[in-house]
Amino acid sequence: MARILIAWELGGGFGHILRYKTLITHLLDQGHRVCFAARDLASVRQVLAEQRLTLVQAPISLRNSGPVAEPIENYAYILHNTGFNDPCGLSARLQAWQFIYNSVQPDLVIFDHCPTGLLAARHYSFATLQCGNGFTTPPEISPFPALRESAAGPKALLKFEQRVLANANEALKACGADRLDRLQDLLRTDRTLLLTLEALDRYGDRERGEYIGPVFADHHGKPVNWSVGRQPRVFGYLKNTKSLPTLVATMKNQPAKTVIYAPEVGQKDKDRFGGGGIRFIDTPASLPASIRDCRFVINNGNLGTVLMALLTGVPLLLLPDTLEQYLNARCVEKLGAALIAGKQSDPGTISNHVQRLLEDDSYMKQARRFASEHRxxxxxxxxxxxxxxxxxxxxTRS
Known part of the structure; x- marks a missing residue:
């Protein structure tokens, strides 16, 4: 019997949990013990309610101990803004992770967007596996690759990286641990699995890491009940962002049937936005079955939804709300299978994008080309x- 620890520190959403659901069932059936150190315990309990596993709160940063570094230029900035700007707080979380490792005594730790847990694990002998979607698992080159096309040059990136490295080494010293030579060394694990496809990896061309593709959530929902008619179908899976009212107003003026799943939107707003070809649904739909015959899909740029649409051969209108979503959107835009409407997009831009996706077949052709290449x-x-x-x-550890 082995002990496996899953460590999740940063990021939100059920994706950090659902990707391990089948694995956990497999491990428990084999007689192993599984512990999940999670950022969001309530979500883990909700998703894995029937699993016989141990839950523990992951040590996370709860305070902002200095100015946030913006704009985010590369992965070092992400580390800085999530607790590596505060050596005191970082050392406390390192000690907390060490306590978890000493208590659980794992044979294997699976790291999911967990840089502090990785930093604390360097001097332990357990096996290590890192899982990420590409954005959370950057290449181990210095400086970390730029995330924005207009990012600072290599010298400026390296200078900032050295500041973050100094903070990490100060925290390690306080814990009695050896210093890091490079910030990239904290990402070294026995294996790294990239839960994406290479075409959607913002970094690309890696020396380490294995592309295995996205682990899609179970799609137990029912397919959307599209009413009979020849109007083009559009499916939206969206957060309640500032651009949603403009988008809905635009779609009402189009000869299309639009179904939207937006769980964060209240019923009053759904009643206000609905009608005129717009229909909101209250429960998740089976995405593959629901979008198969759609003209396009509207989404914020979540990797799972984006890849599902592309693998189904459907283009997208993307309204990114975070840097990660924007990077996903840019990758699809470069493929010619999507158009992007940013946070500041005016009604005219959104209307123009909708018209192009409805009338220009080139986006559908590129999406179908992607699906064919990955058939x-x-x-x-x-x-x-x-x-x-x-x-x-x-x-290897038995």
């Missing part, structure tokens, strides 16, 4: 790769 992708294969990686690492 061998099997949705269940990434989970099998994850299970095989975990089993393999456990065997």
């Amino acid at each position: 061998d992708f099997e949705p269940g294969q990434p989970t099998l790769c994850l299970i095989e990686a975990v089993d393999g690492l456990l065997q």
